Amino acid sequence: MRSSKQRDAVLKVLRESCDHPTADMIYERVKEIIPNISLGTVYRNLGQLKDEGLITIVESSDTKVHYEGNLTDHIHFLCKSCCEITDVFCTPTVPAALADLGLQVESQKTVYYGVCNTCRDNI
């Protein structure tokens, strides 16, 4: 992967974003640095950065894909009403930490990542 100012700008924007922006939100922000960047370039770079493990995708129930530039270990609080995701940095007892923030947990969903047995056998 060669260096490019477009990719640097996309990564910089994502590192400085504490929300979980979609591709077009990132596009709008990157345009402030490189006004003539194209949306296709943003998508291509997001894909490459993801493949390199420099950014992650936030699992969402949205049609749009949400990106995350903060790789620090943390969990997400998702508002049922506005769907906004609040980052919560890990503490021994997460629900207690959320309660301190005034956030009342109604339900939770946990996703564990790894390689399933079928795939492991095929590699």
Added chain:
Amino acid sequence: MRSSKQRDAVLKVLRESCDHPTADMIYERVKEIIPNISLGTVYRNLGQLKDEGLITIVESSDTKVHYEGNLTDHIHFLCKSCCEITDVFCTPTVPAALADLGLQVESQKTVYYGVCNTCRDNI
């Protein structure tokens, strides 16, 4: 919400699916019950069933939306390789339960649901 055989069929298919099908997967399965159902109807009913809380959306990193008809409390194991989601029903120590299934956890992501402070103030 009035009853309709189309919506009943969509719900039945989802209740009997242990994978986490997308709208067009559901469409294909419902067509076996109601051959002339249209894709638009499937989408409309999925939206209504979701609004009624009878089904949920699986948070995914996909462009397509995945649906879930199993409302029993459980967590998801997502394969990094094939992206397939395995349901794991709750046990006191989840990673141990996964180890018993031969699934090695590399990382995890937890999402808590509720209503954020801003939304609570606006209601």
Added chain:
DNA sequence: GTATTTGCAAACGTTTTGCGGCTAC
């Protein structure tokens, strides 16, 4: 010099929507 990246625009796949006819109640 060449392999990678870019901007642009067209193509693609998923989801939503408008419409006239049908159905449940």
Added chain:
DNA sequence: GTAGCCGCAAAACGTTTGCAAATAC
């Protein structure tokens, strides 16, 4: 009878891709 639902098809939306020019090394 009428409000809600349907099938159909077109539109809308997010994302991907092909191409010729520009760029990094």
